[in-house]
Amino acid sequence: MLSLDQIKNLSRQSLSKIILLVIDGLGGLPRPDTGKTELETARTPNLDLLASDGICGMIDPVSPGITPGSAPGHLALFGYDPLKFIVGRGILEALGIDFDVKHGDVAARGNFCTIDQNGLVIDRRAGRISNEKNAELCKILGNIVLSDVELHVIPVKEHRFAVIFRGDKLSGDVSDSDPQQVGLAPQAVISLSPAAETVARLANEFISSAKVMLSDHHPANMVLLRGFSQYPNLPTMAEVYKLNAAAIAAYPMYRGLAKLAGMSILDTGTSIEDEFDTLVRNYADYDFFFIHVKKTDSAGEDGDFDTKVKIIEEVDALLPKIIRLEADVLVVSGDHSTPALLKGHSWHPVPTIIRSKWCRPDRVREFSETDCSSGALGRFPGVSVMTLAMANALKLAKYGA
Amino acid sequence: MLSLDQIKNLSRQSLSKIILLVIDGLGGLPRPDTGKTELETARTPNLDLLASDGICGMIDPVSPGITPGSAPGHLALFGYDPLKFIVGRGILEALGIDFDVKHGDVAARGNFCTIDQNGLVIDRRAGRISNEKNAELCKILGNIVLSDVELHVIPVKEHRFAVIFRGDKLSGDVSDSDPQQVGLAPQAVISLSPAAETVARLANEFISSAKVMLSDHHPANMVLLRGFSQYPNLPTMAEVYKLNAAAIAAYPMYRGLAKLAGMSILDTGTSIEDEFDTLVRNYADYDFFFIHVKKTDSAGEDGDFDTKVKIIEEVDALLPKIIRLEADVLVVSGDHSTPALLKGHSWHPVPTIIRSKWCRPDRVREFSETDCSSGALGRFPGVSVMTLAMANALKLAKYGA
Numbered sequence: 001m002l003s004l005d006q007i008k009n010l011s012r013q014s015l016s017k018i019i020l021l022v023i024d025g026l027g028g029l030p031r032p033d034t035g036k037t038e039l040e041t042a043r044t045p046n047l048d049l050l051a052s053d054g055i056c057g058m059i060d061p062v063s064p065g066i067t068p069g070s071a072p073g074h075l076a077l078f079g080y081d082p083l084k085f086i087v088g089r090g091i092l093e094a095l096g097i098d099f100d101v102k103h104g105d106v107a108a109r110g111n112f113c114t115i116d117q118n119g120l121v122i123d124r125r126a127g128r129i130s131n132e133k134n135a136e137l138c139k140i141l142g143n144i145v146l147s148d149v150e151l152h153v154i155p156v157k158e159h160r161f162a163v164i165f166r167g168d169k170l171s172g173d174v175s176d177s178d179p180q181q182v183g184l185a186p187q188a189v190i191s192l193s194p195a196a197e198t199v200a201r202l203a204n205e206f207i208s209s210a211k212v213m214l215s216d217h218h219p220a221n222m223v224l225l226r227g228f229s230q231y232p233n234l235p236t237m238a239e240v241y242k243l244n245a246a247a248i249a250a251y252p253m254y255r256g257l258a259k260l261a262g263m264s265i266l267d268t269g270t271s272i273e274d275e276f277d278t279l280v281r282n283y284a285d286y287d288f289f290f291i292h293v294k295k296t297d298s299a300g301e302d303g304d305f306d307t308k309v310k311i312i313e314e315v316d317a318l319l320p321k322i323i324r325l326e327a328d329v330l331v332v333s334g335d336h337s338t339p340a341l342l343k344g345h346s347w348h349p350v351p352t353i354i355r356s357k358w359c360r361p362d363r364v365r366e367f368s369e370t371d372c373s374s375g376a377l378g379r380f381p382g383v384s385v386m387t388l389a390m391a392n393a394l395k396l397a398k399y400g401a
Numbered sequence: 402m403l404s405l406d407q408i409k410n411l412s413r414q415s416l417s418k419i420i421l422l423v424i425d426g427l428g429g430l431p432r433p434d435t436g437k438t439e440l441e442t443a444r445t446p447n448l449d450l451l452a453s454d455g456i457c458g459m460i461d462p463v464s465p466g467i468t469p470g471s472a473p474g475h476l477a478l479f480g481y482d483p484l485k486f487i488v489g490r491g492i493l494e495a496l497g498i499d500f501d502v503k504h505g506d507v508a509a510r511g512n513f514c515t516i517d518q519n520g521l522v523i524d525r526r527a528g529r530i531s532n533e534k535n536a537e538l539c540k541i542l543g544n545i546v547l548s549d550v551e552l553h554v555i556p557v558k559e560h561r562f563a564v565i566f567r568g569d570k571l572s573g574d575v576s577d578s579d580p581q582q583v584g585l586a587p588q589a590v591i592s593l594s595p596a597a598e599t600v601a602r603l604a605n606e607f608i609s610s611a612k613v614m615l616s617d618h619h620p621a622n623m624v625l626l627r628g629f630s631q632y633p634n635l636p637t638m639a640e641v642y643k644l645n646a647a648a649i650a651a652y653p654m655y656r657g658l659a660k661l662a663g664m665s666i667l668d669t670g671t672s673i674e675d676e677f678d679t680l681v682r683n684y685a686d687y688d689f690f691f692i693h694v695k696k697t698d699s700a701g702e703d704g705d706f707d708t709k710v711k712i713i714e715e716v717d718a719l720l721p722k723i724i725r726l727e728a729d730v731l732v733v734s735g736d737h738s739t740p741a742l743l744k745g746h747s748w749h750p751v752p753t754i755i756r757s758k759w760c761r762p763d764r765v766r767e768f769s770e771t772d773c774s775s776g777a778l779g780r781f782p783g784v785s786v787m788t789l790a791m792a793n794a795l796k797l798a799k800y801g802a
Contacts, residue, residue, distance in 0.1 A: 027761075029759065029761055030761070030762070037761070058777070058779070062403075062800050062801075063402055063403055063785070063788070064778075064781055064785040064788060064789055065785060065788030065789040065790075065791060065792035065793075065797065066403060066411075066788065066792070066797070066800050067792065067797060067798070067799045067800060068799070068800055068801060069799050069800060069801035069802045070802070071801050071802050072800055072801035082800075082801060083402075083403065083407075086801065087801065087802055088802065089802045091802075092802040227802065341759075342759065344799075345799055346759075346792075347789075347792040347797070348761050349777075369761060369777075370763065370764060370777075373763055373764075373776075373777035373779075374764070374775055374777075378779055378780075379777070379778070379779030379780075379781070
């Protein structure tokens with residue numbers, strides 16, 4: 001595999017355009033009664049046509065057998081080795097609420113929790129308090145004053161919030177306060193390297209103050225923090241690929257992941273059609289588009305096979321909007337599989353199409369897990385998708401003399 | 402590829418069970434008159450059923466084009482990168498005779514050889530003396546006294562023996578005494594790093610004493626030592642995979658390799674049926690089983706195509722004993738190919754089945770080299786077999802946020 005520096009040396013700016021359509025959690029597992037996966041059950045004439053015209057295969061976003069989180073799955077598709085570039089839990093939580101994370105910020109995922117009179121955690125989620133209560137408590141905690149840093153406490157959902165420490169020379173290399181099980185006391189945050197002593201001290205101050213301020217708010221009478229992390233240092237897609245890249249995603253977390261890669265974020269609506277229309281409207285202004293369809297993954301997580309089928313069919317029905325743009329390269333893939341049968345992300349490889357004037361079409365005629373498994377792209381690492389897209393866009397120079 | 406440390410962070414102990422059936426030297430080459438390999442010639446209804454229910458592919462135990470020895474082939478299947486974890490010749494020889502190698506021991510492979518009156522080697526194998534003579538001579542050499550170390554000289558077969566130096570702070574980083582060709586004198590053993598000076602000195606003392614003691618035992622009037630090595634430091638499967646792993650192998654070397662990975666060794670008989678019965682008997686007590694079938698490899702090494710076919714058929718006929726256990730994950734593979742036509746290990750990839758409730762079955766209906774080559778697992782590194790088995794057993798957490 002070439003390094004990003006090597007790819008940077010080969011990449012060439014040009015007029016050709018690439019569209020990367022990511023159908024989140026695309027891959028599935030066959031329902032026992034039909035033997036067909038969600039994608040195989042869906043009627044998808046347009047995807048099948050793309051599969052016929054293009055070259056198909058199966059990607060392992062991280063590595064065979066490894067179930068990717070959303071961040072590694074997307075980083076791989078954007079061409080960044082997900083074993084090298086790590087997005088911490090805190091950062092992802094902040095990205096997920098559209099918080100404008102800056103380089104140097106330290107973010108942590110917070111839980112409101114319940115402690116008993118001995119200070120032991122008895123409910124790690126404080127009975128899943130309402131979003132309203134969460135917002136009220138975050139506002140209270142936002143009044144905590146810490147020397148030398150700016151503090152942001154932002155509600156997420158139910159018991160979840162994000163806390164961001166903004167200041168100079170901070171490091172997120174500290175331990176969690178969350179003991180991860182009930183019956184234990186919250187742990188002191190400990191610095192794991194000398195540079196992180198400030199954050200450890202500030203986090204412990206924050207937790208102590210929170211404990212006092214929340215004492216009257218049972219069941220949300222304490223906080224647990226975990227996943228302290230900083231914005232990872234990714235070279236942008238402009239630097240590596242010389243692309244003027246734009247992202248279209250209805251959900252904040254995916255806009256956040258695109259921002260990590262330096263993409264411009266385009267305003268869009270909440271439906272798949274809104275997203276596709278946003279692409280059409282902005283098509284002239286960029287040469288790379290990442291479009292994200294979320295609801296396939298949500299349906300998979302819910303174990304709702306039929307809804308996942310319907311959303312795939314909705315994507316297929318809207319696909320002519322994208323096909324008519326006649327992009328030089330059109331990629332259809334997913335960041336991981338989310339089989340309805342497993343109700344969660346899984347390790348199964350993800351069916352993938354690359355369609356361009358210069359791809360070498362194979363015998364695949366249907367966009368399905370089974371057919372893509374015998375496609376000419378074979379089974380390959382997700383991080384190669386961008387290199388293949390760039391090659392098919394004739395944006396990569398020859399390697400070596 | 403994830404490091405063992407990364408896998409350790411993802412692995413979860415659970416009730417699910419994994420069986421890894423290793424058919425040694427499984428892969429073959431087609432006999433010109435039929436165009437079918439050993440596996441394709443054998444009638445294997447049970448393996449074919451597993452292939453239909455499961456997902457299939459071809460593994461490269463070490464790397465494409467590389468012919469694996471038994472140690473790298475097995476380490477790969479146990480999930481250890483065979484390019485990183487090296488088992489030396491001396492250690493393998495000691496494991497092959499069930500010698501209880503301890504951490505810190507230095508083991509070497511020995512040959513009895515013939516030298517002429519000028520001290521030059523004229524037969525590196527001393528005319529392949531009998532096992533009885535070998536045992537007699539090893540007993541004599543075992544009387545050599547070396548300061549500070551305990552010496553073990555153990556007969557293997559014909560001219561072969563193992564010598565083990567047991568003591569404190571030894572290192573096996575020394576050169577061979579075996580010149581590897583006739584017409585040369587045995588070489589002095591030289592330390593290749595300061596820590597190995599003791600072993601170099603002791604090995605040379607041992608060789609000098611042996612020369613004196615063997616002078617009346619022509620043709621076995623001298624020894625040659627090579628492959629000085631120590632027990633490699635493998636994290637155990639309990640540490641990496643949180644598995645309580647057991648090994649069932651009729652041949653000592655494979656028990657030794659399993660011991661390297663920290664598996665418990667189960668007493669078994671000499672036949673394949675004995676091994677399978679041992680599995681059934683102990684099924685409740687472990688969550689990972691490695692079962693090793695040796696005779697396919699021996700037949701391949703002998704160039705005996707028909708015997709290899711028969712042994713594969715014997716495995717197939719006994720397979721219902723294993724299938725009936727309904728393990729959560731059943732893997733069938735080999736440590737390398739041993740085509741009867743080549744009479745030895747070869748680089749050809751090895752057909753592999755992974756069968757679980759959560760695998761995504763492909764179109765493979767027959768367990769054969771040709772069919773597995775179009776299986777949905779594709780062609781993949783042997784070291785990924787364990788990761789895939791763990792994933793299919795739902796024993797791996799999600800990677801990344």
